[in-house]
Amino acid sequence: MRGGAAANGKLQKTRKKACDILFSNSDKVWRNGSAVRRTVPSRENYTHQWLWDSATCAMGLIHVDPQRAYDEVYSVLSGQWKNGFLPHIIFDPKSTGYFPGPKVWKTEKYSPKGVLTSGITQPPLVGFSLWYLYQNAPNKKGVIEFLKSVLPQVKKYHDFLKTYRDSEDSGLLTIVHPWEGGCDNSPLWDSPLTQIELDDVLDRLKKLVDSKRSDLKIGNHNHRPQSADYHRYIYLVDLFKKTAWNQEKMVKISPFAVKDVLFNSIWCMSNEALANCFRMLNQPKEAKKYEGLAKQTRKALMGLWSKKEKLFLDVDVSHGRNKPILENTIGTFAPLLAKAVTLDQLPSLITRLTDPTQYWTDSPAPTTAVNSPKFDKERYWRGPTWPITNFFLIYGLQNYIKYP
Numbered sequence: 001m002r003g004g005a006a007a008n009g010k011l012q013k014t015r016k017k018a019c020d021i022l023f024s025n026s027d028k029v030w031r032n033g034s035a036v037r038r039t040v041p042s043r044e045n046y047t048h049q050w051l052w053d054s055a056t057c058a059m060g061l062i063h064v065d066p067q068r069a070y071d072e073v074y075s076v077l078s079g080q081w082k083n084g085f086l087p088h089i090i091f092d093p094k095s096t097g098y099f100p101g102p103k104v105w106k107t108e109k110y111s112p113k114g115v116l117t118s119g120i121t122q123p124p125l126v127g128f129s130l131w132y133l134y135q136n137a138p139n140k141k142g143v144i145e146f147l148k149s150v151l152p153q154v155k156k157y158h159d160f161l162k163t164y165r166d167s168e169d170s171g172l173l174t175i176v177h178p179w180e181g182g183c184d185n186s187p188l189w190d191s192p193l194t195q196i197e198l199d200d201v202l203d204r205l206k207k208l209v210d211s212k213r214s215d216l217k218i219g220n221h222n223h224r225p226q227s228a229d230y231h232r233y234i235y236l237v238d239l240f241k242k243t244a245w246n247q248e249k250m251v252k253i254s255p256f257a258v259k260d261v262l263f264n265s266i267w268c269m270s271n272e273a274l275a276n277c278f279r280m281l282n283q284p285k286e287a288k289k290y291e292g293l294a295k296q297t298r299k300a301l302m303g304l305w306s307k308k309e310k311l312f313l314d315v316d317v318s319h320g321r322n323k324p325i326l327e328n329t330i331g332t333f334a335p336l337l338a339k340a341v342t343l344d345q346l347p348s349l350i351t352r353l354t355d356p357t358q359y360w361t362d363s364p365a366p367t368t369a370v371n372s373p374k375f376d377k378e379r380y381w382r383g384p385t386w387p388i389t390n391f392f393l394i395y396g397l398q399n400y401i402k403y404p
């Protein structure tokens with residue numbers, strides 16, 4: 001009993017701390033003549049609005065202040081381009097320290113009038129967050145009104161992704177930049193990034209990166225990506241900018257093109273979430289369409305299982321390649337979210353998760369297996385624990401194991 005009370009007290013304290021951070025990182029900004037409330041990931045380097053971070057914040061906020069959760073989604077959708085694209089960053093014009101800022105992306109011809117954005121996307125978590133908000137909202141009438149107002153935009157984003165990132169109709173979307181994968185600095189991107197020869201990165205770009213990197217001015221350098229990685233990140237941004245942010249061209253010419261397990265598991269889960277929303281709103285035709293997309297992706301994800309490695313593997317598909325990426329990262333558990341793990345595969349994933357030499361550490365599951373040669377307990381996404389990926393683990397496992 002006493003242990004239970006102590007654990008509960010600790011939980012309440014953590015919850016309060018999380019709320020304090022969420023509230024202190026959120027404020028109102030002007031976008032195209034209207035005030036929107038949004039949360040920034042940090043008050044240091046990440047001082048703008050990020051797509052999947054905001055979808056996550058909304059899921060936290062629904063438990064304490066539903067209106068704030070809805071505002072988070074409204075504000076993230078205010079960055080939507082005409083073609084349905086949702087950018088990974090919406091910039092706050094008043095905050096000028098972050099690199100690469102709007103001048104590097106130069107998307108103002110394509111983004112909504114008066115809204116400055118990046119030109120790449122991030123894991124499509126926003127669809128899932130809508131269903132999560134519905135399930136956890138205390139006032140169902142209020143959340144239904146909210147859903148009706150945002151669903152057309154989220155649906156447009158899904159239609160955009162399907163059209164441009166899966167033009168071959170494989171069920172798996174392609175990401176064209178490591179930042180699109182969300183796990184920015186994961187070992188998963190090491191091999192595909194080598195397709196970009198450092199000698200091909202113009203000196204002008206290298207100098208720009210080296211003189212402007214804002215992340216290195218703030219934190220510990222050992223936590224951040226290496227210089228060669230940043231040169232390649234900005235090489236890709238420059239390449240896409242030269243296509244005038246034309247999605248077809250971007251996917252075709254990008255030396256970095258990956259079918260990522262985590263991104264696609266979220267895609268599957270979000271399509272299922274949209275189907276649930278439409279079903280609840282009595283729109284069976286729409287529900288069927290997104291259920292169909294979820295099914296297609298689930299099947300395709302199953303094909304990413306390597307019997308030999310007992311891992312779900314990303315695939316490098318740049319310039320017609322079809323090369324599995326052999327890395328052991330937290331992403332291998334993501335198909336649990338998509339219900340794409342068979343009952344035969346489940347025990348080996350659980351064994352991996354509960355192995356102290358891999359993921360069962362003193363902290364919640366790390367982002368890269370401890371016994372991977374790429375594990376680095378300080379450098380982000382190469383080891384350090386991340387709350388959202390642990391949420392995915394717990395949520396995904398609930399699809400298979402019913403907790404008492």
Ligand code: DGY
Nearest residue numbers: 088089099100179184
């Ligand atoms: C960064 O780390 O600055 C990227 O924008 C990641 O999203």
